[in-house]
Amino acid sequence: MVISSAYNLHPESCEYLESLRAVDASLNTERIYAGRIALYLSYCAERGIDWTRPTLWQLKTFLHWLVEEPLPPRGRIAPAEPRHREEKTANAVVSTTGRFLDFCSTRGWVPLDVVNMLWEPKFLRTPPPGYDLGEDGQFGSVQGRTVKFRISIEGYEWLADDQIETIIGLTRNARDRFLVTLLAVTGARIGEVLGLRREDMHFLANSRSLGCPEGGPHVHIRRRSNNANGALAKARKPRSIPVEAETVGFYSEYQHERDQVAEAAESDMVFVNLFRQPLGQPMKYHGAKDLFDRLARKAGFAARPHMLRHSAATRWIRGGTDPDVVQDLMGHVSGQSMQPYLHSTSAERREAVERGTAHRKAHA
Template structure:
């Protein structure tokens, strides 16, 4: 929810967030959007701007203010140097504000002319891989935001096998070790893993007694409502095979959690063992805190989604058919596979050296 400084609900913003829940957006998406909308509304309130009727100049000023205004300190101690938002972060905030205004226009709260100035038609001369432009090219014209910074596309981050081993070695308990390993070997999203139930863990060599025809140890990933807000992004259920060492780590974790009375009978796989409330499902912020601690100890950036990229990269380099990788990751479209096609510096150098050798041999 979004509230004013007087602790009053902002009805339009709250209805927009409710619309996100209606289409099963994740808790993280709703939380991020709520913060961005609150930032836009606060900016307008301080400057006396009618948030329902901003001008193009005012929205452009908001975009630049986002990168020029120092961020508040994270803790009690102020940093030695001020922190600022990146331009891509400012773009994301303005994009959310534009989507909010777009939604409000459908309810009659924002004039249509305001929304029309936020977007402009753009002709896709070169369509992205996998994009269907239509038989007559009718889908080549798309809507593009008018207010944004031009920023370079960041490379997708992933972790090497050695870095993953470092992270697992730094974990201080069986639960965290199993969590990191499961993310790394299944390529599952953090929301999917935090939403696992015990009934999803089919770690027998033969699961027919469980009513499952899948052979060998595997994990079932299903989209369902969970009390911790975890949500599987894909609507289609899938199963991902795992190796026996993962089964061993799960057994160690089961032994660890059975020592905590509140957690012994819990239905969710990942639960609180070391903080209150004991036995309750582990939440997103708990997983984030874990990876932040591991990253500080390891000395490199580590986030749950990086392990998903690592798994996909490992499968592709191992010669796994792209359709199989797509099924393992739970992607509905092959176009979604593009971010996971990583190459290393060694691979790029080998390609250049092969080209140079071929050129010399031909001359």
């Protein structure tokens, strides 16, 4: 919750967060946006800036402060070297701030000229695949942000197959092993997986007895806004994702482990707390984050739930799966979302160069 130094609720920001709930934004999105807005409001308060009327120079100074100001230490022991935000993180904070100010302008709390200075016309010299500029390029001009760092566009982070196997091998119990495997196999978002109910797990060879015509073992992804753990499927359209025998086996092992915790029997959620209080309650986002943080430290490389999603899409596309099928599996509305998943490995890049060199020498 966004509060002032006097522990009073900040009415404008609270109303903005409520507007996110009105469009079914996830609890995780609301939490992240609240933290970003709090950074902006605190920055303004400490410097005597009217947050409703910042100048362009003040917003740019805020952007640079975000990367220059050291982050508070994690835990009781201060790190040897201070930590700082990355430029892309600062861009995200200022982008959320812009959305907040834009929302406030619709309520009359922020002058419209403040919002207008955050954007400038920008011509798309290299439009995204599938984007129609029009016969005369009339659709090539878009609104670009004026307050941001210019950074190179990075591809999505993903994990190679051996890294995924390493992460699975480092899990200490059946629940965590099934969670990691399900993310890797289905490419589902962490919010979608944490929101699964037992009724969504159709792991029989034939699910007609359950009223489902889908053949083979599969998982149903459904958007529900009443999950006790705040988990929310981003895609509004429900979909089903097939799974193979190994995943079904991991689920059976997890069910046996879960049956040992009496409190878990009362919940119809798939993933519940088995090893810490409150036992039997649905697993939350921070619980999944803590799990992946531990696994990443043991593995010695970055590992986050969304990296498994990107890995699944990359694996399907490289395997020759039709992009439309991958789009359906991922729950993407637009086919343009498939482009960032076209990763190449260092071995593939080296093979391409060596093949090109051999071709050049052969025709010299």
